[in-house]
Amino acid sequence: MDVLEPADGAVAGRAVATSLLANMPGLADDMLRYLVERIPEIGADEELRGLTLGSCSSNLEAVLSMVRHGIDVTAAEAPVTALEHARAMASRGHSVDVMLRFYRLGHEYFTEKLSHSIADWIEDPAVALRTFTYLERYGFRYIDRISSLVAAEYVAELDRRQNQARAERADIVRALLAGERVDTARAERVMGHRLTGRQIGFVCWVHERGVDLEGIARQVGGLLGGSHSLVVADGPLAVWGWVAITGEVRSSLAGMARELSGDVESVHVAVGSPHPGAAGFRTSHLEALRTRRVIELSRRAAPSITAFADIALVDAISRDLDAARSFVAAQLGDLARADTKARDERAALLAVLDAQGSFVTAARALGIHRNTVLQRVRRAEERRGRPATNNIGELHAALLVCHVLGASVLRGSSSR
Template sequence: MDPLESARGAQAGRGVAAYLLSNVSGLADEMLEYLVARIPEIGEDAKLRGLTLGSCSSNLEAVLSMVRHGIDIAAVEAPVTALEHARAMASRGHSVDVMLRFYRLGHEFFTEKLAESLTDSTEDPAVALRTFVDLERFGFRYVDRISSLVAAEYVAELDRRQNQARAERADVVRALLAAERVDIARAERVLGHRLTGRQIGYICWVDGRGVDLEGFARKVGKLLGADHSLVVADGPLAVRGWASITGMARPSLTGIATELPSESRNVHIAVGSPHPGAAGFRTSHLEAVRTRRVVELSGRVAPTITQFSDIELVDAISRDLDAARAFVAAQLGDLARDDPKERGERAALLAVLDAQGSLATAARTLGIHRNTVLQRMRRAEERRGRPMTVKIAELHAALLVCDVLGASVLRESSPH
């Protein structure tokens, strides 16, 4: 490039910058109207409109002053109003792409004004073109740098707000679970969750990473009958959820496993019973916690969907695990061993009791012949040391506990 032509272009650029700076206020007003016409998100938001005008004015003044005084682009810093504009966009829930449109369209406006100014002030086409290229390159680099700075501030503000919202939500959940007095209207607003309906608490957990547990828990909430469920992380491998449902019908988990996504095979689910209101929020959650405890005591490896109503008796008996083992031993005698034969005999005895004494129904349940059920039942009575009709309620309860908790309440296998 001809040094003389370059010097003339730089001088012309400084002149254009000085000219535009003399009317930077009017230029900022024009830029604002240009943006308002193209970005509907500004709408009737007076504060956002004011911040947009401030950002237009401060950015125009900054870039034009840098050109006029020959300041290197590396010295660019985001104006205070531009950073505040980014924070306002984040607080209003606008996407970062919408925020950056302000800068892309602002650059477009700036380019048009450069072209108009050069046409009016520079007679030599070669100098005008050289000046335009230089100013446009500088403007692009300025916008590129400012865009990065305001995007970083937008993300930081979003993180601050999300962390604050999470902390506030966690505090409300803690207060509800601690049975503290809370303002229900405020709690519902903070949680985004209705507390006036019947509440179902549930817990989803996994043994390893790799599952979107929060997304999974929301799908569980929908299957339980809630349009929107509250989901709160409980460490990296578990989430707590609440579904608010209407009507008095008790949701059934039958078939839910087939409706859940494929990753359900890696997730344990414990579900409490429906209970009304804020007190029900706590009660159902505690039931889900107790259900999870029983599932983990059972030593099951394969993930399951378990309702509190299905293990309520087992939970009550096993609150004191040593007492539960003593109870099982007292009711089952030698039948309380963790051996395959005893396991089959206990299953036969339990099936007969569940069927109210019907051997045929028990046989269908177990998928074996009626005579086989009878033989196992008789052997079970021998090991127990008394007929099944003696203390039948206690016997049924002990068999249920064994069926659910297995080795946790049984004696070790006998040496054969």
């Protein structure tokens, strides 16, 4: 037997390709049946089934025609139906792995077809082997190239749809926050968020990149009592979140911080109060933003979870910061200074007022002796220039503002 040159496989392969092209409709139908049996995602989706048949037909015709005419595989381009098939897979939410499985199984079908039929076309076993090897390798290189092209189209289509969904969601969120009338059913469908029941808005933010804010926001939403969180990015360092709740809100936000996982030690969280319906979606969000403003005014170093209900009075008083400073100065006198002694005396006086006059309760809250509390309260009254029983409501408010905002409202502070 004569030794065959490598070119013999290519020459015989062209004849095989020509033979297969003559039965293209039957070959495509057979490949479709092969795929349907192995890929359940095709199921009863007639449109996807039709696109799969079109992709089988166009890819088979393309690869066999290229072999027949000796065209280098690097010239292959993805057929229109193959690209449309990739877009359809993306639109239906199938994974890219499922989409690429069509091509892996298609190559498997092509290889099996050749292995079972090559002897029908070529009698000489040596030539048959060379021809099979040539066609199988050509088919592999074709699939490798085309699968990369359709995967890129799949990703592009997924990005287009996700960008469109994000844009639609952002538009609905903007309309709700602007107080505009919206179609509730459409809004809920676009956002994937219920507007019935009570709404809680919250904000999570950091000062440096590298934190999975969306993941932490979803944890916060779950701990607040929501089964699903709507999370919208507010630039690279912050996210806005909402949950719709039907039960009770967790009473201890401080305890939530211990239950969060991830880089929570660098994340600030501001939480609005629960309010009903679409109007509550806006109101609670605005409260969360106002809470964030107060936290940032306080220059708080350690991140924490802060509820609007805990700083609502401070927020109201500090809307005009200059007026808040004047109010604090008028109520506290020399007690409104940014030094350690004044801070300790303010803390003692605030603790006593919080305890409704109980020095024992105040001492327990501060972790110091009752007599120490008494001494600090007396010195605080001396600095103030009048007893603590004078204008108790205003005094309590001024002390609370100092406690939350610190240097932002005190005299003699270099941070102001």
